Structure formats: structure tokens, C-alpha cells
Amino acid sequence: xxxxxxxxxxxxxxxxxxxxxxxxxxxxxxxxxxxxxxxxxxxxxxxxxxxxxxxxxxxxxxxxxxxxxxxxxxxxxxxxxxxxxxxxxxxxxxxxxxxxxxxxxxxxxxxxxxxxxxxxxxxxxxxxxxxxxxxxxxxxxxxxxxxxxxxxxxxxxxxxxxxxxxxxxxxxxxxxxxxxxxxxxxxxxxxxxxxxxxxxxxxxxxxxxxxxxxxxxxxxxxxxxxxxxxxxxxxxxxxxxxxxxxxxxxxxxxxxxxxxxxxxxxxxxxxxxxxxxxxxxxxxxxxxxxxxxxxxxxxxxxxxxxxxxxxxxxxxxxxxxxxxxxxxxxxxxxxxx
Numbered sequence: 001x002x003x004x005x006x007x008x009x010x011x012x013x014x015x016x017x018x019x020x021x022x023x024x025x026x027x028x029x030x031x032x033x034x035x036x037x038x039x040x041x042x043x044x045x046x047x048x049x050x051x052x053x054x055x056x057x058x059x060x061x062x063x064x065x066x067x068x069x070x071x072x073x074x075x076x077x078x079x080x081x082x083x084x085x086x087x088x089x090x091x092x093x094x095x096x097x098x099x100x101x102x103x104x105x106x107x108x109x110x111x112x113x114x115x116x117x118x119x120x121x122x123x124x125x126x127x128x129x130x131x132x133x134x135x136x137x138x139x140x141x142x143x144x145x146x147x148x149x150x151x152x153x154x155x156x157x158x159x160x161x162x163x164x165x166x167x168x169x170x171x172x173x174x175x176x177x178x179x180x181x182x183x184x185x186x187x188x189x190x191x192x193x194x195x196x197x198x199x200x201x202x203x204x205x206x207x208x209x210x211x212x213x214x215x216x217x218x219x220x221x222x223x224x225x226x227x228x229x230x231x232x233x234x235x236x237x238x239x240x241x242x243x244x245x246x247x248x249x250x251x252x253x254x255x256x257x258x259x260x261x262x263x264x265x266x267x268x269x270x271x272x273x274x275x276x277x278x279x280x281x282x283x284x285x286x287x288x289x290x291x292x293x294x295x296x297x298x299x300x301x302x303x304x305x306x307x308x309x310x311x312x313x314x315x316x317x318x319x320x321x322x323x324x325x326x327x328x329x330x331x332x333x334x335x336x337x
Contacts, residue, residue: 042083046074049081049116049124065132065168065206068184073127080127082113088269094184102160102186109158112181128179130171135205135218138167144224146178148231151194160186161194166201192246195228196253197260200284212277214284225250258285 043055053076060083061073070085086096100118103125107114113125137143147170154162162169163185171179203214220228229243229250230236236243258281265278 045117045119045122045124046081046083050076050079068182069122074124081116082125082127083122084125085122093264093267099184102183106158106160106183106186111154111158112179112183128171128181130173130179133167133170133172135167135207137172138170139202139220139224141227142176143172143178144220144227145231146172146176147198148228150178150180151191151198152232152234154180155189155191155194159189161189161191163187163194163197165194165198166204166206168206191232192249192253193256195232195250197257199225199228199250200254200257212273212280214280255285255288258282258288 039060040055042060043058046058047053057076059075061075063071063073068087070087072083072085074081074083089096100115100123103112104115106112113128115123115125117124133143138147147165151162151165154160160183162180162183164182165180169180169182171181173179199220200214202220203216203218204211205215205218225247226243229246233239233242233246262278262281262285265274265281268274
């Protein structure tokens with residue numbers, strides 16, 4: 001069994017069956033200390049989900065695009081499962097038990113994989129077919145519209161944000177439908193923040209050297225932003241001011257995204273990547289904070305932020321996040337009682 005560990009190497013398509021390169025007597029991240037014994041122990045967890053599977057029939061293939069966890073496709077012929085070995089939670093932003101409960105809840109609402117078995121080091125999930133989009137594909141009009149509509153469905157049906165929606169956390173099937181993955185950082189719904197964070201993730205290609213460094217030119221242009229907002233909001237015919245207000249609030253919230261990920265990197269333990277990533281996001285935070293009070297789309301009429309929030313809350317719906325922001329904004333007014 002230890003000889004049946006493979007690595008799936010592909011810049012895109014992280015969950016779609018590729019050619020695999022087998023590593024004889026492989027010793028990678030989860031097998032370094034105990035070798036075959038560790039693999040045998042992990043197979044016992046696979047058997048908990050698939051009791052009829054036999055060791056000689058099973059192949060473990062590492063999915064190398066995973067960022068926070070170590071992830072494997074476990075297959076027997078055409079049958080597949082996902083084995084997730086947990087990464088660090090030293091940052092303290094979620095516990096694994098809470099994450100598992102959220103994942104199960106989201107699956108019950110039609111989002112993400114089913115959790116089939118859990119153990120201390122990780123869990124077994126159902127396999128989700130699809131292909132991770134390339135940076136170019138994610139920016140296509142068709143993909144932008146699908147992502148926006150899926151995110152609106154997530155917010156409406158679950159009352160939760162994703163909060164980490166980059167291209168490696170989504171899959172597209174052959175019909176162009178999108179599925180979201182990895183809800184580790186999911187939290188109470190706050191649409192403007194979730195979209196702001198997603199827009200910021202456009203700047204990170206997650207390929208090649210200097211992955212910590214944002215590429216400012218990749219931030220969505222106004223046309224892409226408007227397409228996303230219109231797709232998310234639904235019927236916006238004759239409601240141009242609503243789209244403008246919505247995008248003004250989204251861009252205003254980008255500084256909150258930067259602030260969160262700076263704190264995350266600083267709390268995640270010392271590493272070269274975390275240090276460089278925190279420094280780069282802090283520069284973006286400082287830049288956005290300087291212009292936060294002036295966030296306005298070209299051609300949009302200036303309006304007090306409290307008015308923008310009221311417009312959104314009354315038109316988009318009474319999202320908890322928007323209501324909270326409205327209260328905060330009202331309390332921040334100089335003449336507030």
C-alpha cells in the first residue's frame with residue numbers, strides 16, 4: 001500500500017482526474033515519521049467510510065494545489081473519496097469541531113461535500129467532481145456571473161459567508177456550474193465583505209514564485225465588478241444606483257479583508273511566507289484605509305454611507321452583516337445619542 005501513493009500535479013483542475021506520477025515507497029508529508037504504518041492507519045479511516053474496500057485495490061493521490069491542509073484523492077477504480085489531513089489552527093480563528101459542524105450543515109443545504117468520517121488528524125469526505133478554474137477562466141463573464149449567483153444562493157440559503165473564496169476553493173463542472181469548497185473560515189452572512197474578500201483574491205494567482213505578492217492589475221475592473229453585482233443582486237433593470245451603492249460598499253470593505261488576513265498571517269506562526277504575506281497585505285490595508293472615506297465608483301453620486309447601507313438593507317434584504325454595519329455607522333455619527 002505504501003507504494004501506491006501518488007502526487008497529482010496540475011496547475012489547474014485540482015479535482016479532475018489527471019495523469020498521475022507514482023512515487024515508489026513514497027515518503028511525503030504525512031508519512032515521514034512512520035512510513036507505511038501511518039498509511040495503514042489512514043487506510044483504516046478510509047475503511048470506516050468504505051468497509052468493502054481492500055488495501056491492495058486502493059490508491060492515494062495527493063492534490064498538490066491545496067493550501068492549508070494536505071489533501072488526497074483516495075480511489076478504487078472509478079470510486080473516489082477525499083482524505084483531508086488538517087493543517088495548523090494556531091491562528092485560533094476556528095476550531096476543527098466547529099468547522100466539521102459547519103461543513104455538515106452546509107452539505108445539508110446543498111453546498112460542498114458530505115463528511116463521511118472524522119478522526120483526530122482529519123476527515124473523509126465525498127468526492128466532488130469538477131475542475132479548479134484557471135485565473136483566466138475565473139475572470140470570464142460566464143464564470144463571474146455563475147460565482148456571483150452561487151454566492152447569493154449561499155448567503156440566502158445558509159445565512160453564512162464563505163470568507164475565503166479564491167479560485168482553489170471552487171470547482172466548475174463540464175456544464176459550467178460552480179461548487180464552493182473549504183468553508184473553514186465561514187461566518188455570519190455579510191455580503192459586502194464576502195464579495196470584497198473575493199475581489200481581493202483576484203490579485204493572487206497562487207502559481208509561480210512570490211505567491212504572497214498581490215498583482216494589483218488583476219483586481220476586477222469596473223465592468224467585471226458591475227457584472228458580479230448585477231448577477232448577485234438579480235433584477236437590477238433601472239436600478240443603477242443600487243448597483244453603484246452596492247459596489248461602493250464592497251470596495252469600502254476591502255480594507256476589512258486586508259486587516260483580517262494580516263492578523264491571520266501574524267497569528268499563524270513564523271514562516272517566510274506568512275511574514276511576507278502579512279507585509280504585503282498591510283501595505284494594501286494602509287493604502288485602502290487612506291482612501292476609505294472616498295470610495296466611490298466613477299459617475300456615482302456621493303451619498304452618506306449610512307444612506308448606502310439603508311438602501312442595501314431595504315433592497316437586498318435584512319442581512320445580519322448589513323444591519324450590524326448600519327448600527328455601527330449610526331453610532332459613529334458625531335451627533336449620535
